Amino acid sequence: MFRRNFLGFATAGLLALGLTGPLTGSAAAQDNFIIVQSTTSTQNSGLFDHILPIFQDKTGIDVRVVAVGTGQAIKNAANGDGDVLFVHAKPAEEKFVASGDGVSRADVMYNDFVIVGPPSDPAGVAGMSDVAAAMAKIAETESAFASRGDDSGTHKAEQRLWTDAGVDVAVASGGWYRETGSGMGATLNTGTGMSAYIMTDRATWISFGNKGDYQIAVEGDAKMFNQYGIILVNPEKHPNVKVEQGQQFIDWVLSKEGQAAIADYKIDGQQLFFPNAS
Amino acid sequence: MESFSAILIEAIGLILSWDPDVIEIIMLSLRVTLTAVAAACLIGLPLGAIVGAFRFPMRTGVIVAMNTLMGLPPVVVGLLVYLMLSASGPMGVLGLLYTPTAMIIAQTILVTPIVAALTRQVIEDLNGEYAEQFASLGVGPLDRVLALLWDARYSLLTVALAGFGRAVAEVGAVIIVGGNINHVTRVMTTTIALETSKGNLELALALGLILLVIAVIVNGLLMAIRGTAARAAYV
Numbered sequence: 193m194f195r196r197n198f199l200g201f202a203t204a205g206l207l208a209l210g211l212t213g214p215l216t217g218s219a220a221a222q223d224n225f226i227i228v229q230s231t232t233s234t235q236n237s238g239l240f241d242h243i244l245p246i247f248q249d250k251t252g253i254d255v256r257v258v259a260v261g262t263g264q265a266i267k268n269a270a271n272g273d274g275d276v277l278f279v280h281a282k283p284a285e286e287k288f289v290a291s292g293d294g295v296s297r298a299d300v301m302y303n304d305f306v307i308v309g310p311p312s313d314p315a316g317v318a319g320m321s322d323v324a325a326a327m328a329k330i331a332e333t334e335s336a337f338a339s340r341g342d343d344s345g346t347h348k349a350e351q352r353l354w355t356d357a358g359v360d361v362a363v364a365s366g367g368w369y370r371e372t373g374s375g376m377g378a379t380l381n382t383g384t385g386m387s388a389y390i391m392t393d394r395a396t397w398i399s400f401g402n403k404g405d406y407q408i409a410v411e412g413d414a415k416m417f418n419q420y421g422i423i424l425v426n427p428e429k430h431p432n433v434k435v436e437q438g439q440q441f442i443d444w445v446l447s448k449e450g451q452a453a454i455a456d457y458k459i460d461g462q463q464l465f466f467p468n469a470s
Numbered sequence: 471m472e473s474f475s476a477i478l479i480e481a482i483g484l485i486l487s488w489d490p491d492v493i494e495i496i497m498l499s500l501r502v503t504l505t506a507v508a509a510a511c512l513i514g515l516p517l518g519a520i521v522g523a524f525r526f527p528m529r530t531g532v533i534v535a536m537n538t539l540m541g542l543p544p545v546v547v548g549l550l551v552y553l554m555l556s557a558s559g560p561m562g563v564l565g566l567l568y569t570p571t572a573m574i575i576a577q578t579i580l581v582t583p584i585v586a587a588l589t590r591q592v593i594e595d596l597n598g599e600y601a602e603q604f605a606s607l608g609v610g611p612l613d614r615v616l617a618l619l620w621d622a623r624y625s626l627l628t629v630a631l632a633g634f635g636r637a638v639a640e641v642g643a644v645i646i647v648g649g650n651i652n653h654v655t656r657v658m659t660t661t662i663a664l665e666t667s668k669g670n671l672e673l674a675l676a677l678g679l680i681l682l683v684i685a686v687i688v689n690g691l692l693m694a695i696r697g698t699a700a701r702a703a704y705v
Contacts, residue, residue: 227568227649236668241652258568258649272557273567377667402669432557432565 341371518589
């Protein structure tokens with residue numbers, strides 16, 4: 193009797209399991225998709241939500257975006273977990289291609305970095321356009337600065353700028369220099385919470401919903417240029433790469449139509465990304 | 471920052487608007503978590519019952535291991551499953567990374583130790599009461615385990631709910647192996663993380679409230695089943 197009751201119980205459990213649907217859902221049925229390893233700035237700003245439907249309607253290819261920091265995106269792609277890499281750290285991208293993980297790299301678009309700060313402006317940098325001088329001032333006054341600290345494209349650019357400014361942030365880590373080790377949005381949330389200066393790409397800043405009373409303090413330096421590039425993951429090294437569909441996506445992003453779609457994306461009338469494919 | 475009543479109104483509005491995207495996310499959350507909990511029960515219940523009901527060498531070691539694994543950090547499980555399923559990993563050929571199946575695997579690994587460890591405790595206590603009777607009736611090992619599991623079924627329901635709570639609330643594992651891909655692997659917790667990082671704190675909290683309501687409904691349903699079954703048993 194024990195056994196019969198228990199088997200009934202187990203059968204009911206299995207039925208419930210069956211009702212939850214096939215494990216992979218429709219994924220197996222439609223194989224017409226690519227995985228793009230990309231960064232949080234392109235995702236969080238809403239750019240992908242704007243341009244991907246246009247591409248999908250045209251080609252029927254479903255583009256699945258994994259949005260992580262550039263450092264992690266490159267590592268994932270180097271493991272072969274993705275067909276296309278769409279990030280913003282040119283030196284690291286060129287290394288990715290040189291190591292044979294990527295086929296070739298193309299410029300897609302750019303925007304720029306800005307430093308945002310609290311209205312009290314403890315370092316007195318508001319309105320400056322010389323980023324090296326502004327960062328030196330932040331260091332000198334030991335004003336709180338929240339860094340990504342996550343090896344992302346923004347973090348790498350920030351590191352370069354500190355070096356330019358002649359500041360060694362490693363010694364200040366934990367003091368006025370605070371590394372959150374998280375994405376751009378999380379760092380903005382943390383940074384604004386502790387009245388710190390934060391360097392962010394302009395697209396994420398414009399679309400960020402928790403600005404509080406923060407404003408852009410430093411902008412307009414040519415050194416704060418932020419270039420995005422796109423790379424097909426190399427099928428010779430990673431045979432599972434969907435070359436045809438991946439290349440089709442890259443070609444479209446670089447085409448007149450794709451570039452126009454990028455330029456077309458605006459929030460409150462402000463253009464977030466500026467296409468510059470050659 | 472808006473007031474909590476505004477957040478509450480936003481949450482209710484989200485549910486009432488029956489936004490297909492939100493519904494899709496809720497359904498995927500339930501599908502992933504319920505499947506993972508069911509799989510974890512299929513493994514964890516018999517495993518916990520066997521360890522609870524019998525004496526064997528190294529038993530204490532097994533119990534310590536099960537109890538320790540209850541504290542597995544989700545991020546670590548996510549990384550392990552990522553390394554297994556990555557195209558350059560041992561199971562890369564299966565192409566499971568960034569699918570709901572990968573998320574189910576990760577959550578199953580996360581929940582199984584909880585189910586097994588708690589089941590072990592429940593069954594061990596019950597076995598203490600039953601041991602003499604089993605011996606006098608000459609009950610075989612399989613019937614022993616099945617009888618213990620059956621008689622402990624209501625306590626084990628709570629065990630399954632503990633596993634459900636862990637799985638439905640975790641974000642660390644599913645965001646790594648699922649990738650939080652829109653319309654494919656985006657679940658409640660990864661959506662909350664995403665909206666928080668976008669600075670949409672009210673929307674994130676509203677989604678959190680919905681998640682809580684779902685947990686209440688699942689718990690309530692199971693308790694109702696338990697109540698009905700218990701009444702039927704004593705009629």
